[in-house]
Amino acid sequence: MTLAEILKxxxxxxxxIIEDEAQAAPLARALVAGGLHAxxxxxxxxxxLDCIRRIAGEVEGAVVGAGxxxxxxxxxxxxxxxxxxxxxxxxxxxxxxxxxxxxLPGIATATELMRGLRAGFTHFKLFPANVxxxxxxxxxxxxxxxxxxFCPTGGVDAKTAPDYLALPNVICxxxxxxxxxxxxxxxxxxxxxxxxxxxxGLGKLSI
Numbered sequence: 647m648t649l650a651e652i653l654k655x656x657x658x659x660x661x662x663i664i665e666d667e668a669q670a671a672p673l674a675r676a677l678v679a680g681g682l683h684a685x686x687x688x689x690x691x692x693x694x695l696d697c698i699r700r701i702a703g704e705v706e707g708a709v710v711g712a713g714x715x716x717x718x719x720x721x722x723x724x725x726x727x728x729x730x731x732x733x734x735x736x737x738x739x740x741x742x743x744x745x746x747x748x749x750l751p752g753i754a755t756a757t758e759l760m761r762g763l764r765a766g767f768t769h770f771k772l773f774p775a776n777v778x779x780x781x782x783x784x785x786x787x788x789x790x791x792x793x794x795x796f797c798p799t800g801g802v803d804a805k806t807a808p809d810y811l812a813l814p815n816v817i818c819x820x821x822x823x824x825x826x827x828x829x830x831x832x833x834x835x836x837x838x839x840x841x842x843x844x845x846x847g848l849g850k851l852s853i
Contacts, residue, residue, distance in 0.1 A: 649748035649769050652709055652731050653797055653817045655683045657849030658807065660842070661713060661799060661822045662687050662697075669830055670697035674705040676835035677824065680842025686733055686820060688713035689720060695727045702728025713820075715749070722746050733799075733820070735773050742766050750797060754778040759791055769795050771820065776801025781809045788815045807848050821845070 653659070660677055664670050664687060674685055685708055687697050694712070701710040711731035712724035718741055721732050725746035735752040743749070743766040752773040753759045762770055772784060775798035779786070784796055798810050799820030810819050824841045828834075 647709065647730065649731055649750060650795070650817070652684050652711070652748070653750075653769065653795075655709060656681055656846050657811050657818050658682055658824060658842075658845040659684050659686050659711075659797060659799075659818055659820045660824045661820045662825055663690050663822070663827075664693060664697045664830070665691050667693045667696045667700060669833070670700040671704045672833065672835055673825060673830060673838065674701045674708045674710070676838040677842045678705060678707040680824075680839040680844075681846030682824065682842045683707055684709045684711060684731070684818075686711045686713040687729075689724070690714055695723065698724060698727040698729050702730075711747075718745075721749060733771055735771070737762055737765070752799075756787070756790070759787065759794060763791070763794065768793055769797070769817070772796050772798040772800075774800030775810070775819075776806070780806070781813060784810070784813050784815060788813070804845065804848070807845070811849055818849075 701708050709730050712729040713733040715721050715732040715734045724732050731748045733750045737751045750771050752771040795817050797818050802819045802821045803823045807819050810816050824845050829837045
């Protein structure tokens with residue numbers, strides 16, 4: 647799948663910080679059952695790569711990706727673990743569209759966006775979205791950069807997601823609210839499926 651196809655699977659890409667490898671597969675199954683298929687496992691815990699391997703190998707319907715990818719070597723490592731896309735908080739020096747797995751680079755300014763476009767990217771993560779201008783910033787980017795599409799992440803929640811999804815240059819949003827840490831620790835997969843189902847419906851509400 648191309649990056650564009652992955653980002654269009656659902657209006658929300660869950661941003662997951664998983665501490666325990668044993669939680670990875672049941673968490674992914676709960677999210678997929680709710681209609682969220684593209685899952686971003688962030689490289690913020692020692693278990694992250696093993697979690698990606700488990701989801702890639704065990705969870706039907708999941709398109710697992712890796713977040714917090716900040717180097718070329720990390721991009722290769724997550725691809726080797728089975729990640730089908732990678733997400734970075736910024737632009738990675740020397741990394742372009744071609745690589746071991748599709749990359750969604752982060753930008754926060756027009757200058758960074760121009761650098762990304764010159765490198766061949768057309769899809770970007772606006773990060774941290776709530777700090778760098780939110781929906782208003784994306785509206786401002788739309789006219790001078792019509793070729794750019796976005797997945798805003800950072801401070802996005804169920805209340806603000808529809809404001810982003812209503813914008814024509816937004817494909818999806820990234821958010822962690824669909825997998826609350828307390829629910830993950832408790833193994834409350836039913837609650838997570840319900841949150842995922844509600845999130846998956848946000849795209850319909852924004853049309």
